[in-house]
Amino acid sequence: xxxxxxxxxxxxxxxxxxxxxxxxxxxxxxxxxxxxxxxxxxxxxxxxxxxxxxxxxxxxxxxxxxxxxxxxxxxxxxxxxxxxxxxxxxxxxxxxxxxxxxxxxxxxxxxxxxxxxxxxxxxxxxxxxxxxxxxxxxxxxxxxxxxxxxxxxxxxxxxxxxxxxxxxxxxxxxxxxxxxxxxxxxxxxxxxxxxxxxxxxxxxxxxxxxxxxxxxxxxxxxxxxxxxxxxxxxxxxxxxxxxxxxxxxxxxxxxxxxxxxxxxxxxxxxxxxxxxxxxxxxxxxxxxxxxxxxxxxxxxxxxxxxxxxxxxxxxxxxxxxxxxxxxxxxxxxxxxxxxxxxxxxxxx
Amino acid sequence: xxxxxxxxxxxxxxxxxxxxxxxxxxxxxxxxxxxxxxxxxxxxxxxxxxxxxxxxxxxxxxxxxxxxxxxxxxxxxxxxxxxxxxxxxxxxxxxxxxxxxxxxxxxxxxxxxxxxxxxxxxxxxxxxxxxxxxxxxxxxxxxxxxxxxxxxxxxxxxxxxxxxxxxxxxxxxxxxxxxxxxxxxxxxxxxxxxxxxxxxxxxxxxxxxxxxxxxxxxxxxxxxxxxxxxxxxxxxxxxxxxxxxxxxxxxxxxxxxxxxxxxxxxxxxxxxxxxxxxxxxxxxxxxxxxxxxxxxxxxxxxxxxxxxxxxxxxxxxxxxxxxxxxxxxxxxxxxxxxxxxxxxxxxx
Ligand SMILES: CC(C)[C@H](C(=O)O)[C@@H](O)C(=O)O
Ligand SMILES: CC(C)[C@H](C(=O)O)[C@@H](O)C(=O)O
Numbered sequence: 001x002x003x004x005x006x007x008x009x010x011x012x013x014x015x016x017x018x019x020x021x022x023x024x025x026x027x028x029x030x031x032x033x034x035x036x037x038x039x040x041x042x043x044x045x046x047x048x049x050x051x052x053x054x055x056x057x058x059x060x061x062x063x064x065x066x067x068x069x070x071x072x073x074x075x076x077x078x079x080x081x082x083x084x085x086x087x088x089x090x091x092x093x094x095x096x097x098x099x100x101x102x103x104x105x106x107x108x109x110x111x112x113x114x115x116x117x118x119x120x121x122x123x124x125x126x127x128x129x130x131x132x133x134x135x136x137x138x139x140x141x142x143x144x145x146x147x148x149x150x151x152x153x154x155x156x157x158x159x160x161x162x163x164x165x166x167x168x169x170x171x172x173x174x175x176x177x178x179x180x181x182x183x184x185x186x187x188x189x190x191x192x193x194x195x196x197x198x199x200x201x202x203x204x205x206x207x208x209x210x211x212x213x214x215x216x217x218x219x220x221x222x223x224x225x226x227x228x229x230x231x232x233x234x235x236x237x238x239x240x241x242x243x244x245x246x247x248x249x250x251x252x253x254x255x256x257x258x259x260x261x262x263x264x265x266x267x268x269x270x271x272x273x274x275x276x277x278x279x280x281x282x283x284x285x286x287x288x289x290x291x292x293x294x295x296x297x298x299x300x301x302x303x304x305x306x307x308x309x310x311x312x313x314x315x316x317x318x319x320x321x322x323x324x325x326x327x328x329x330x331x332x333x334x335x336x337x338x339x340x341x342x343x344x345x346x347x348x
Numbered sequence: 349x350x351x352x353x354x355x356x357x358x359x360x361x362x363x364x365x366x367x368x369x370x371x372x373x374x375x376x377x378x379x380x381x382x383x384x385x386x387x388x389x390x391x392x393x394x395x396x397x398x399x400x401x402x403x404x405x406x407x408x409x410x411x412x413x414x415x416x417x418x419x420x421x422x423x424x425x426x427x428x429x430x431x432x433x434x435x436x437x438x439x440x441x442x443x444x445x446x447x448x449x450x451x452x453x454x455x456x457x458x459x460x461x462x463x464x465x466x467x468x469x470x471x472x473x474x475x476x477x478x479x480x481x482x483x484x485x486x487x488x489x490x491x492x493x494x495x496x497x498x499x500x501x502x503x504x505x506x507x508x509x510x511x512x513x514x515x516x517x518x519x520x521x522x523x524x525x526x527x528x529x530x531x532x533x534x535x536x537x538x539x540x541x542x543x544x545x546x547x548x549x550x551x552x553x554x555x556x557x558x559x560x561x562x563x564x565x566x567x568x569x570x571x572x573x574x575x576x577x578x579x580x581x582x583x584x585x586x587x588x589x590x591x592x593x594x595x596x597x598x599x600x601x602x603x604x605x606x607x608x609x610x611x612x613x614x615x616x617x618x619x620x621x622x623x624x625x626x627x628x629x630x631x632x633x634x635x636x637x638x639x640x641x642x643x644x645x646x647x648x649x650x651x652x653x654x655x656x657x658x659x660x661x662x663x664x665x666x667x668x669x670x671x672x673x674x675x676x677x678x679x680x681x682x683x684x685x686x687x688x689x690x691x692x693x694x695x696x
Binding site: 120137139148151153157183187191216237243246 | 439500
């Protein structure tokens with residue numbers, strides 16, 4: 001059986017790191033009974049340039065017919081102020097593929113501690129489960145008049161239920177603790193989250209859960225991040241907190257993410273942007289993309305064996321100091337990628 | 349002339365730190381031609397306990413007739429799930445006094461660096477100017493049905509204009525740089541903020557300004573906080589970012605804030621909560637409250653001379669290691685307060 005993967009390289013460093021990810025995918029799957037076909041499609045700024053649309057119809061169609069989607073990074077100054085921005089494409093593909101659950105790991109291992117901008121020395125290992133297709137990102141009405149503007153944060157019971165199940169299912173495979181982050185002392189939507197999460201929690205007697213206001217959570221991520229296992233939260237809070245959490249690792253360039261729905265393809269992408277400032281220099285950190293490939297192998301294709309080989313290859317490469325400038329090294333994207341591939345091959 | 353100050357001690361550690369603040373106020377104003385009358389009123393949980401309301405009518409009336417309001421801290425588990433919470437009182441007094449501008453300083457001086465949970469060693473000195481009486485905290489409609497809930501983030505041009513002027517005026521007295529934090533790649537309200545801030549900025553040719561998405565800002569506060577001078581932002585973003593920023597100082601217990609309108613009394617309060625866990629032990633850090641008193645002297649009563657004496661007294665006390673447990677010391681609230689007062693007296 002051959003699986004189909006839609007490849008969205010996107011903008012600026014996007015194509016550079018995507019190339020790295022695909023090289024590792026090719027190397028790790030060689031002779032491993034994993035056959036795939038790639039469908040490279042325009043998306044984001046590249047979509048606008050080629051078709052006028054950040055999410056061209058044929059790109060969406062390819063994604064829908066695929067078994068998984070790999071995305072590198074989109075956006076940049078070139079399309080600032082355009083009527084349709086690359087970011088619109090990102091929001092549109094999330095909605096069209098019903099990718100309501102966005103999963104972003106934050107890990108600070110003892111080896112990575114030196115890159116972290118925070119002093120905390122306890123190991124940090126939590127996952128943010130962010131609702132991705134509702135809330136204030138998509139709520140109607142949305143209005144701008146001569147005198148005012150408004151956005152609507154809206155959640156249905158059902159939307160909260162399904163993301164809550166994703167969060168608690170994830171906790172069951174981890175340390176069995178969920179923290180709901182909200183602003184229930186102010187927002188009606190947050191009060192609804194509290195009510196529904198409390199109900200769903202009864203289905204998971206093994207999982208403990210607590211709640212934190214979003215302002216307090218933004219402090220805990222810095223002061224005591226080791227307390228978290230799974231953070232469950234709505235779209236906008238998840239946006240802010242997951243970037244904050246990523247920053248505490250000191251290595252944004254290494255963090256992958258997964259976005260999934262109930263069925264249909266999941267989408268895998270680095271959590272960072274397209275880094276226009278370093279594009280074209282060949283020095284972008286490929287780890288986030290390569291780890292996105294590993295996440296895809298595990299979660300979409302049940303090939304945790306291949307994912308582990310990739311992760312081991314990355315760890316050995318970092319331990320050997322073959323790292324790009326964002327991690328204080330001098331390696332190029334290419335050198336790092338080759339070293340990872342060599343480690344994978346040697347270990348066989 | 350005698351000025352009137354409404355005193356809202358509030359809940360848990362609230363009365364303990366308020367007592368400290370008032371002792372310092374008494375000491376610093378002795379023989380300095382600064383006469384004041386205090387009006388101690390129930391508020392928050394104490395308001396609920398005494399009158400059933402977190403903001404009793406007579407408390408609001410006293411506040412309106414005063415020249416300034418001092419607030420310590422409110423809330424706590426005792427009133428959780430009550431129909432009217434202490435927090436409702438806080439939102440209500442902000443709205444009733446039209447305190448649309450909330451100003452929160454974040455400073456990490458070389459001496460305080462050791463308390464900071466972040467590794468950054470550059471001096472940090474910025475101010476968050478948070479819109480406080482609009483946005484999703486107060487926007488209508490707000491609805492909960494059997495199937496969904498919704499909140500509305502709404503801003504009028506005028507609301508954005510007046511807070512923007514506060515931000516730029518503040519920048520003029522500082523390093524003349526404003527960063528507008530928004531989510532203009534997603535929200536209509538943020539797009540309106542960008543438009544209006546760009547207009548007002550033309551009135552301040554000496555002030556440079558830039559913009560940052562809120563998710564990126566949450567990273568910069570950790571990774572490169574020295575870049576900020578004035579952060580201008582809407583209510584909810586300001587809530588999250590100001591707590592995050594406060595946490596980077598490692599000493600929440602030391603940070604004051606000011607909330608003001610166009611005329612009428614301003615309100616001064618620590619940025620932290622009522623800390624039920626340490627209430628009654630006499631070990632709460634009084635610095636945030638004492639600095640709130642200093643801010644009041646400067647901004648409501650034009651007595652920067654007295655404020656400077658207080659600040660010097662605090663600095664000397666901290667330098668001598670007479671600090672409460674939150675700063676790693678063994679001093680009680682009382683010992684610290686007395687030491688500050690002694691420094692003030694000795695320096696005269
Ligand atoms: C680009 C932007 C619309 C997007 C978001 O806010 O969701 C990004 O910040 C992210 O987190 O993937
Ligand atoms: C208590 C709460 C309603 C309040 C807010 O969100 O404004 C607090 O967090 C603050 O920042 O003063």
